[in-house]
Amino acid sequence: xxxxxxxxxxxxxxxxxxxxxxxxxxxxxxxxxxxxxxxxxxxxxxxxxxxxxxxxxxxxxxxxxxxxxxxxxxxxxxxxxxxxxxxxxxxxxxxxxxxxxxxxxxxxxxxxxxxxxxxxxxxxxxxxxxxxxxxxxxxxxxxxxxxxxxxxxxxxxxxxxxxxxxxxxxxxxxxxxxxxxxxxxxxxxxxxxxxxxxxxxxxxxxxxxxxxxxxxxxxxxxxxxxxxxxxxxxxxxxxxxxxxxxxxxxxxxxxxxxxxxxxxxxxxxxxxxxxxxxxxxxxxxxx
Amino acid sequence: xxxxxxxxxxxxxxxxxxxxxxxxxxxxxxxxxxxxxxxxxxxxxxxxxxxxxxxxxxxxxxxxxxxxxxxxxxxxxxxxxxxxxxxxxxxxxxxxxxxxxxxxxxxxxxxxxxxxxxxxxxxxxxxxxxxxxxxxxxxxxxxxxxxxxxxxxxxxxxxxxxxxxxxxxxxxxxxxxxxxxxxxxxxxxxxxxxxxxxxxxxxxxxxxxxxxxxxxxxxxxxxxxxxxxxxxxxxxxxxxxxxxxxxxxxxxxxxxxxxxxxxxxxxxxxxxxxxxxxxxxxxxxxxxxx
Numbered sequence: 078x079x080x081x082x083x084x085x086x087x088x089x090x091x092x093x094x095x096x097x098x099x100x101x102x103x104x105x106x107x108x109x110x111x112x113x114x115x116x117x118x119x120x121x122x123x124x125x126x127x128x129x130x131x132x133x134x135x136x137x138x139x140x141x142x143x144x145x146x147x148x149x150x151x152x153x154x155x156x157x158x159x160x161x162x163x164x165x166x167x168x169x170x171x172x173x174x175x176x177x178x179x180x181x182x183x184x185x186x187x188x189x190x191x192x193x194x195x196x197x198x199x200x201x202x203x204x205x206x207x208x209x210x211x212x213x214x215x216x217x218x219x220x221x222x223x224x225x226x227x228x229x230x231x232x233x234x235x236x237x238x239x240x241x242x243x244x245x246x247x248x249x250x251x252x253x254x255x256x257x258x259x260x261x262x263x264x265x266x267x268x269x270x271x272x273x274x275x276x277x278x279x280x281x282x283x284x285x286x287x288x289x290x291x292x293x294x295x296x297x298x299x300x301x302x303x304x305x306x307x308x309x310x311x312x313x314x315x316x317x318x319x320x321x322x323x324x325x326x327x328x329x330x331x332x333x334x335x336x337x338x339x340x341x342x343x344x345x346x347x348x349x350x351x352x353x354x355x356x357x358x359x360x361x362x363x364x
Numbered sequence: 365x366x367x368x369x370x371x372x373x374x375x376x377x378x379x380x381x382x383x384x385x386x387x388x389x390x391x392x393x394x395x396x397x398x399x400x401x402x403x404x405x406x407x408x409x410x411x412x413x414x415x416x417x418x419x420x421x422x423x424x425x426x427x428x429x430x431x432x433x434x435x436x437x438x439x440x441x442x443x444x445x446x447x448x449x450x451x452x453x454x455x456x457x458x459x460x461x462x463x464x465x466x467x468x469x470x471x472x473x474x475x476x477x478x479x480x481x482x483x484x485x486x487x488x489x490x491x492x493x494x495x496x497x498x499x500x501x502x503x504x505x506x507x508x509x510x511x512x513x514x515x516x517x518x519x520x521x522x523x524x525x526x527x528x529x530x531x532x533x534x535x536x537x538x539x540x541x542x543x544x545x546x547x548x549x550x551x552x553x554x555x556x557x558x559x560x561x562x563x564x565x566x567x568x569x570x571x572x573x574x575x576x577x578x579x580x581x582x583x584x585x586x587x588x589x590x591x592x593x594x595x596x597x598x599x600x601x602x603x604x605x606x607x608x609x610x611x612x613x614x615x616x617x618x619x620x621x622x623x624x625x626x627x628x629x630x631x632x633x634x635x636x637x638x639x640x641x642x643x644x645x646x647x648x649x650x651x652x653x654x
Contacts, residue, residue, distance in 0.1 A: 091460040095546045096539060097555070102455040106467070109448050113519055114473050117485035120495055124488050163394055170391040174384060182392070184635040188399050190574075191627040191634075193581025195601040196620040199608050200402035203409055203617075210405065211397070235398065267383075296478025299583035299601070303608065316480040320588060323484065328493055335481040342476040350469075 125336040128329050136333035141309055142318060146337075149315040152226060153294035156233030160290040161283060163234070164241025171242070172249035186243070189236050194299025201232055202304040224306030229314065232300040237290030244286030248279045281356050285349060292345045295338065406624045409617035421618035429595045430603040431622070433511065437599060438579045441518040445575050446568070449526025454556075457534040458542070468531075474523040482520045483588025486513055509591030514599065517585035522575040529571030530564060537563060566641050570634065577630040581623060 090099065125133055136142070170176075171183055189197065205212045205222040212223060222228050252275065260270050298316040306312045315334055322331035411418055421427065452471060456464060474482065488494050490507035500507060507513045545559045561568075583601040590597045592606060600623055607616035 089461040089463065091462060094459050094539075095543055096458050097546075097552050098454060099459050099461075102451040103459070103461070106448065106452040106455050109444075109451075110467075110470055113516070113523060114470065117482075117489050117520070118473070120488035121481070121485045163398070166387065167391050167394065170387050174388055176388050178392075180635065180639075182395055184631045185395060185399050187631055187634065188403070188627065191577045191581075191630045192402075193583060193601045193604075193620075193623045193627065195583045195604045196406060196581070196623050196627075197402060199604065199616060199620060200406050203405050203613075204401055210401065235402075238398070292476060296481070296584075298478065298480050298587075316478055316584065319480050319484060323487065323588065328488070328491075331484060332488065335478075335484050338478055338481055342478070346472070346476045 121332055121335055121339075124328060124332040127332075132329060133333050133336075136330045137337045141313070142315075142330075142334060144310045145313050145315045145318045145334075148226060148229065148312060149295055152229040152233055152314070153291050155230045156237055156294045157287045157291035159230065159234045160237040160241045161287040164238055164286060164290075165245060165279075165283065167238075168242045168245040168249055172246050173254075186239055189239050194236065194297070195303075197235055197300040198232065198303035201228070201235065201300065205231065205304065223304050224312065226312055228304035228306070229301050229312060232304050233290075233294035233297055236297055236300055237293050240289040240293060241283070241286035244282045244289070245279050248282040249275070252278055281352065284352060288345055288349050292342055295341060295345075403624060403628075406617055406620050409613060410621040412617075413614050417614055418618050418621075421615040422622060424615070426595045426598070427600075427603055427615075427619055430598045430600045430619075433514070433597070434580055434599045436511070437515050437518050438576055440515050441522060441579050442572060442576050444519055445522050446526050446572055448523070449530050449571060450568070452527045453530035453534050454560075456531055458539050471524050471527055474520050477520075479521055479582065479584030480588055483517050483585040486516050486520070486589055490516075508589050509593065509597060511597065513589035514586050514597060517589045518579045518582050521582050521585050522578045525575035525578065526568065526571035529567050529574070533567040534560075534564060566637055570637050573630055573633055573637075577627065580626055 089103070167186065171179065171186075202223055203209050205215075205228060207213065207216050207221070207223070209223070212221075215222065220227075222231055256274060257270050260274060261267075265273070296316065298314075298320075301314055302317055305314060305317070307317055315338055319331045319334050319338075322328075322334070410421075452467075455461075456467065477485075487508055490496055490500060490513060492501065492508070494508075496507075507516070541559050541563070542555050545555045550558065581601055582599075583605070586599055587602060587605070590599070590602055592598060592602060594606065598606060600619060604616050604620045604623070607613075607619060
């Protein structure tokens with residue numbers, strides 16, 4: 078590192094600190110961040126606009142690409158809502174009740190984080206295909222999950238569920254049970270306790286968890302491709318289309334889809350940050 | 365006496381929560397179908413043709429090579445991100461500087477990026493048509509469709525894991541102890557080794573384990589940069605995919621069972637750390653009460 082850049086780093090400090098290592102730690106952090114994240118990010122953005130705006134636009138609006146967005150987004154929305162519903166139930170039970178095996182259940186919630194997505198993919202496919210443990214009971218009712226969009230939703234729900242549980246669980250555990258008891262003793266019905274106390278208090282966490290589950294679903298690849306069937310126009314997700322385009326050496330096309338997906342995840346993350354910022358401000362006003 | 369109290373509290377909780385048993389049973393049923401059955405099916409399918417087939421599947425040369433590659437990738441990617449996590453959290457939690465919020469946001473980028481897109485980014489930099497493509501091929505260096513690309517893709521997807529565990533933890537802890545150490549004449553790295561590290565060791569271990577688990581199992585990003593050369597650029601998850609796509613289901617599940625064991629092991633260590641730190645926190649609280 079040159080002398081001038083070290084000086085620049087020093088002047089970044091807002092207040093002086095007796096602790097050593099500012100330049101070294103920040104220098105390493107920024108250099109590593111630039112090499113690993115920022116340069117590759119710039120590369121893909123430049124590639125997408127390389128052939129001009131029109132080529133980019135036609136690449137992301139071809140019928141097959143549009144169909145893949147539709148499948149990806151509708152599945153991710155459905156999966157996020159399903160995760161929210163199931164996640165809320167699990168978070169509630171884990172935060173409030175004591176029962177044998179609770180520690181085990183609590184640890185198991187993180188399984189979708191820890192289990193490699195390819196393993197989750199083949200396991201779910203095996204369970205829900207027509208001869209599978211679950212699939213064979215659905216077959217007589219003409220319900221097909223594997224190789225349909227339902228399979229995509231199922232896989233996305235599997236990977237999204239922990240986000241909801243881990244966001245909501247600490248908030249529910251913090252709510253003082255005496256508030257609910259007071260409400261009940263004053264004659265509030267259970268339904269009112271839920272709609273007037275529990276949902277308003279846990280809503281920000283629930284929204285955050287659901288949005289994270291949605292974002293994960295949109296980008297999910299490994300657990301989906303085995304169970305999806307991958308029929309163009311029907312069950313082909315956007316991530317898979319990127320891989321297909323890369324295999325056909327269509328780098329511009331792949332980059333265009335990738336940038337469209339990046340833009341979507343940026344919007345989700347930005348929305349989340351705004352939401353949290355607003356809630357923090359509201360909390361600050363109240364206090 | 366104890367029995368009486370337990371009985372009493374049971375009644376109290378049923379009074380407050382009428383649907384208690386129903387909700388617990390429903391949750392257990394959901395967990396069984398949703399999380400336990402997938403685990404069970406992996407092992408059932410893996411042993412469907414008996415122990416012998418299982419053993420020969422996991423001792424196949426390609427699978428052993430994939431295991432070695434996976435371990436190699438983990439042993440490079442995880443230490444790099446541990447180093448980054450420590451540096452980033454030291455800078456962010458111990459100093460007040462301009463652009464800190466921007467830095468925090470940038471660190472989170474890999475969490476928001478789809479793994480396939482992440483892999484593709486490196487193709488754009490190091491691939492044949494990428495920025496450094498000409499230079500690399502001139503010097504006969506291979507990154508994409510080779511081991512370095514797999515390492516880079518893994519580094520990217522696990523990039524924020526350690527930093528995200530350490531930053532809130534070190535923020536909460538404050539820098540009083542380190543400042544005291546400086547006042548007592550400690551210098552540079554000895555402050556970190558003697559004061560900071562003992563305090564953050566559990567959070568650090570926690571983040572490291574999350575990063576390691578993800579490194580072992582990463583599929584999308586690695587799949588884009590790997591090229592799927594059997595025995596050379598296939599990690600364990602890719603080996604599962606290749607076997608599965610060739611309809612060698614038993615073999616695919618046998619390899620998958622190794623990864624599943626690793627995942628279960630990860631969860632066990634994670635729970636162990638959580639229990640240890642909770643106990644410690646309880647002890648600290650009761651100590652302060654006295």
